[in-house]
Amino acid sequence: MSADTDQRATPGWIGLWPALMLVVFFLVPFGIMLAVSVSQRDPAGAFIPGFELTHYARFLTAFFAKVMGVSVGVSLAAAAICVVLAFPFTVFLSSMSHRIQTLALVVLLSVLSLSEVIVGFSLSTLLSKTAGISNLFYWLGLIDAPVAYTPSLFALITGLCYIGFPFAVLVLYPPVSRLDPEIIEAARVMGASGPRAFFGVVVPNLRSAIVGAFILVFVFTLGSYLLPQLLGRSEDWTLSVHITDQAIYQSNLPFAAAMSIFLMLVALALVGLASLAGRQRGAA
Amino acid sequence: MTGWLKRAYVLAILLLLLAPLLVVTGVSINGPQTMRFPPVEPSLRWYGALFEDSAWLVPLGHSLLIAACASALSVAIALPLALFAWERNGIAARLLTGVGLAPxxxxxxxxxxxxxxxxxxxxxxxxxxxxxxxxxxxxxxxPLVTISLGLKGIDRAFLEAARVMGAGRWTVMRTVIGPLLLPFIVSGYAFAFVLSLNEYIIAYMVAGFTVETIPIKIFNALRYGYTPILGVVSVLFVALAALVFGLIGRFGDLPRLMGAERSRRE
Structure with missing residues (x-):
């Protein structure tokens, strides 16, 4: 044993167990999914091993184009709204006291960890006719009678923003809190107004962090599976919903696997892009 | 922007996030089986009904059992992985960490x-x-993220000191690294526990038709129409998440755990 290995607190074999677990239960499932995506459909529920690319060919159909359009559209809208709201929120929050930051983080983490089914149920209650916000508008005299705002595209995007917002704040929180407060101080001393310092100094300094957060929130909302079913109409179903629908209700596991592989490649490419954007910050 | 305007913005957003949860709490205390807000004839009877209804208690048992075991196993994988990657910079350590972060x-x-x-x-x-x-x-x-963060904060001088005093690997692990890491292991476990409780899609696709968990049960129940028990379960899950994260915030340093470097306790 060399002196070098002696210096380490842990022996090398300690990595074998996690490696085994992750390979068997994470990489192998992906391998199987890849194999399923080129196998033959078995209407009885499973799949027949084989090699065909018919399931990937279905990406060229109008059905798939429409699903992709909806998925990308709603996620882009939600990610944009989340980042626009979350960025000033995070900047303001990170200058507040430790106590307030902790309190806000407890709220954000609690909302973020909530099951989508609970979020969907809560929001559909809030937007419903009998218990919802329209009763407040009615009471204020803004509308003639209480109405239901769900299911609709508006309700779906509201839901995605609800789950995306805490995520956006938590992604922005580390880079924002690392920003040196002295550069804002410097801008103020030089005579910049509050908003001027914000848009002229804070935003440009964190531009790549904002881009990174936008992409990560986009991928996060792309994964939403229950909200499109609980808050949207069936034409608002996203790729995530269709993957499950094909796998379980349409008994087309190979097509579901092919769509899943596609979604994974899109997500990986985007996450890679986001980490590149994050790294640029150090160089800038 | 002036201080109070910033505070008002932060507060307004937090209130917006809490609004749907307040409405759900309201509908959960309706006396009759209706979804009304403000609640009609407020009563806590649906809270009692939950604990007498095996249709809800069985999924609750499943959810708690899965969350308790899954997060323990999760920590058991993440802890050696974090320790391995901590002092190694090779391709194996980076690959393993990457795969650990991917799911x-x-x-x-x-x-x-x-x-x-x-x-x-x-x-x-x-x-x-x-x-x-x-x-x-x-x-x-x-747990991989929280434990790695804990390891990053360990001063190497402690390990050096322990070794100079003649402590072996196991003794250093047990008496120095272990105690310093414990809060991060506990928070990792707690995060995984809360998220496992609330997880729907994996539980549904792996065993949804035989092993019903609470999120699956809520979704199935929603199809058959509304019952205030839905509100009750949601309230309990929100309260549980708030309790867990509140405890971490009370006894740990939540801003640092979330990646803030400058925020300090005053």
Whole structure:
């Protein structure tokens, strides 16, 4: 044993167990999914091993184009709204006291960890006719009678923003809190107004962090599976919903696997892009 | 912008996030079986009804069992992984960390379908232990992140001192690293526990038809119409999450755990 290995607190074999677990239960499932995506459909529920690319060919159909359009559209809208709201929120929050930051983080983490089914149920209650916000508008005299705002595209995007917002704040929180407060101080001393310092100094300094957060929130909302079913109409179903629908209700596991592989490649490419954007910050 | 305007903005957003939860709390205390807000004839009778209804108690038991076991297994994978990667910079350490971070970064439906075809192939589809193992692997990212953060904060001088005093590897681990790391292990476990409780898609695709968990039960119940028990369960889950994160915030340093470097306790 060399002196070098002696210096380490842990022996090398300690990595074998996690490696085994992750390979068997994470990489192998992906391998199987890849194999399923080129196998033959078995209407009885499973799949027949084989090699065909018919399931990937279905990406060229109008059905798939429409699903992709909806998925990308709603996620882009939600990610944009989340980042626009979350960025000033995070900047303001990170200058507040430790106590307030902790309190806000407890709220954000609690909302973020909530099951989508609970979020969907809560929001559909809030937007419903009998218990919802329209009763407040009615009471204020803004509308003639209480109405239901769900299911609709508006309700779906509201839901995605609800789950995306805490995520956006938590992604922005580390880079924002690392920003040196002295550069804002410097801008103020030089005579910049509050908003001027914000848009002229804070935003440009964190531009790549904002881009990174936008992409990560986009991928996060792309994964939403229950909200499109609980808050949207069936034409608002996203790729995530269709993957499950094909796998379980349409008994087309190979097509579901092919769509899943596609979604994974899109997500990986985007996450890679986001980490590149994050790294640029150090160089800038 | 002036201080109070900033505070008003932060407060307004937090209130917006809490609004749907307040309405759900309101509807959960309706006396009759209706969804009204403000509540009619407020009573806590649906809270009692939950604990007498086996249709809800069985999924609750499943959820708690899965969450407790899955997060323990998750920590058992993440701890050696974090320790391994801590002092090593080679390709193996980086690859392992990357794979450990992946499940949580990808849209969950991908992992869910992967687990589903995996358990269908090797057997175990529809079994509760398959859900436990799947959750453990899916959630491994959380304890991995918290434990790695804890390791980053350990002063090497302590280890050096212990070694100079003649402590062996095991003694250093038990008396120095272990105690310093414990809060991070506990928070990692707590994060994984809360997320496992609330996880829907993996539990559904691995064993949804045989092992009902609370999120699956809520979704199924929603199709058959409204009952205030839905509100009751939601309130309890929100309260549980708030309690867990509140405790971490009370006894730990939540801003630092979330990646803030400058925020200090005053």
């Amino acid at each position: 949580f970064t990808l849209p969950p439906v991908i992992s869910a379908l992967g687990f589903m075809v995996f358990w269908m192939t090797v057997g175990g589809y529809g079994q509760i232990w398959a859900t436990i193992v799947s959750h453990a692997v899916f959630l491994v990212t959380l």
